[in-house]
Each structure stands twice: as structure tokens, then as C-alpha cells.
Amino acid sequence: MRRSLIRAGMAVLGVPALAFAAEGAANSGGWIGPFTVIAAGLGMAIASGLCGLGQGRAVAAAVEAMGRQPGAAARIQTAMIIGLALIESLAIYMLVIGIILLFVQPIK
Amino acid sequence: MEIIEHPPIFRLPGVFWPGYVPDHVTYTWLVMIILTVLAFVASRRVELVPRGAQNALEVVLEQFQQLIDDVIGHEGRPYLPLIATLGLFILTGNLLALVPGLAGPTTNLNTTAACALVVFCAYHYIGIRKHGPITYLKHFMGPVPWWLKGPMFVIEMISHLARPLSLTLRLFGNMLGGHILLAMMFFLMGLDGLIGWALSGSAAGVVLGGLGGGLMVAFTVGFIYPLKILVSFLQAFIFVMLTMLYISGAVEGHEAEHH
Secondary structure: OHHHHHHHHHHHHHHHHHHHHHHHHHHOOOOHHHHHHHHHHHHHHHHHHHHHHHHHHHHHHHHHHHHHOHHHHHHHHHHHHHHHHHHHHHHHHHHHHHHHHHHHOOOO | OOOOOOOOOOOOEOOOOOOEOOHHHHHHHHHHHHHHHHHHHHHOOOOOOOOHHHHHHHHHHHHHHHHHHHHOOHHHHHHHHHHHHHHHHHHHHHHHOOOOOOOOHHHOHHHHHHHHHHHHHHHHHHHHHHHOHHHHHHOOOOOOOHHHHHHHHHHHHHHHHHHHHHHHHHHHHHHHHHHHHHHHHHHHHOOOOHHHHHHOOOHHHHHHHHHHHHHHHHHHHHHHHHHHHHHHHHHHHHHHHHHHHHHHHHHHOOOHHHO
């Protein structure tokens, strides 16, 4: 009785391990795989957060300038949009790196 | 990448190789056909008082010309075909990706890299033809004392080489990022998501899944689609704007830095 219980327990505990092993073999995954997910998520969070701070400063300055000189609003707005695009591209680089880490998976 | 990509409804079988023509190539041709037909219809019977398609395209091209006059000045007029073609191609490609069942050419790195390389070669060619090779190379050194000219040249070279990279990745990343966002929303809604739960027949599933699915549909259609249309216009505008800034930098040469 007890021996069969132990066998059943071993089987229950063993099946997920086998499943993990099979899955790992299917993905040909080493231990780096999960860390790429963490790296992509953390990197995107840091990049988009800091990018938001930078864009906020830029927009605040542009809106202040537009308030002081409404006549130059159109030119300030154009300059602001170009600046925002340049700031945003830094976060976009991280997005591309994240996409490569998650979907292309050069390092497994 | 195959996880988040869906096959579009229309694919061309490859003639010279097994499988299909890559989707971005097929849909680049679709964009070309759309623009050609539009231009043909608009210019078939050119009238002094424009009507219909001719009127619409004239408004669009006048906007481009206004933008060029503002950024480059009147000497930028000859570059209107290059700039307007890039802008219309990118805008149409961006908007095509939003039609369900079609693929967008600008969501592929190859298309955006091709556009950025065209810009890179074009503005150097324009600058060299305007100033001659020696003067054009000198303007990389900038208005600095002689002992700074060497490092300045290296820095300018790196910044010029980074321009096509940033143009490419900005357009590609913005478009693909939006599509991944849409894909996530559709996965949440999809048959193994909220709508699938609502269709499964259980009472809780019908109430919660139906409510959640409805909310998600409203959120997608009411918020993400308008946002993506805005981003499509904005990215085309930014690409064109940066192209014009690069051309204006190449045309002005080093006189511009003194005033």
C-alpha cells in the first residue's frame, strides 16, 4: 500500500519534470531563454518610462513657448514633433531589441 | 516571428521558387498599383479648375510643397517628386496595414531600410552636386578651430551613418509595435480568450466573457484604431520631415552655420 502510494507520488512528481524536459527539448532551450523574456520586459519598461520623462520635458517646454509666443506656434509645434520623434526612437530601439529577443531568439 | 504574423488573404505563389512571394513585396506592389491608378485618374484630363480626384491630389501635393518651402526654401522645389513619393508611399503602406486581412509593407524591415537608403544616397548626391565633392566634404568638419577638425569629421561621419539606421528603425518599430499591440488585443479577445469563453456556453462565461469581449472590441475599435491611424500619419510626416531636414542641411552647406 505504502509502496504503491510512493510510486504514485513519484509518478505525479515526475510527470511535470518529464513534460518540462520534453518541452525544453522541443524549444532546444538552455537556461538563457527565460532570462530573455525578463530582459525584454524590464528593458522595455525602463526605456519607455525614461522616454516618457524626456518627452514630458520636451512637451512642457514647447507648450510654455507656445503660450508665450502664440504667433510662432506652428513652427514650435513642428520642431516639437521632430524632437519627440528623435526621443521616441530611443525607446523604439529597445522595442526592436525586445522583439528580436522574444521572437527571433538569437540566443537560446 | 511566425507566432504574431498572420497570413494575409491574398498571397502570390512564387514562380521561380517554391512557396510564396514574401508578403511585403506583394503589398509593396499593391501600394504601387493604388498610387499609380490614383495618379492616372487624377491626371487623365487635367483642367484649369480642378474637380474630383485632381482636386484632392492637388491639395495633397500643395501641402508637400508648402512644407518644402517652409523647411528647405524655394530651392527645395526640385526635390518635390522624391519627397512626395516617399511620403505617399509610406502613408499608403502604413494605412494598408490597418485593413484587416492585408499586410503592410512598412511593417517589414526591408521596406523601411530601402526607403532610408534612398534618402541617404539622395541627400549626399544632392549635396555633392550642389557644392562639389571637396566643399561638401569640408562641411563635415564644421565651424571649429583647426585642431578640432579631425575629431569633428569622425563624429559627423558617425552621425551621418546613424541617420539611415534611425530612419529605418523608427518607422519599422512604430508600425510593428502597434501591430503587436493589436495582436495582443485580438489574442485576449480571440477564440481562447474572452469571446471563446462567452461562446463556451457556461453562464459565467456568457456574462463575464461577453461583457469583457464587448469592452475589448469597443476599446480596440474606438481607441487603438484611431491611435494607429494617427501614428500612421505622424510617422509618414516625420519621415518626410527628416528627409527634408537632411536635404536642407546638404543644400545649405557651410554658409548656414554662420548665421
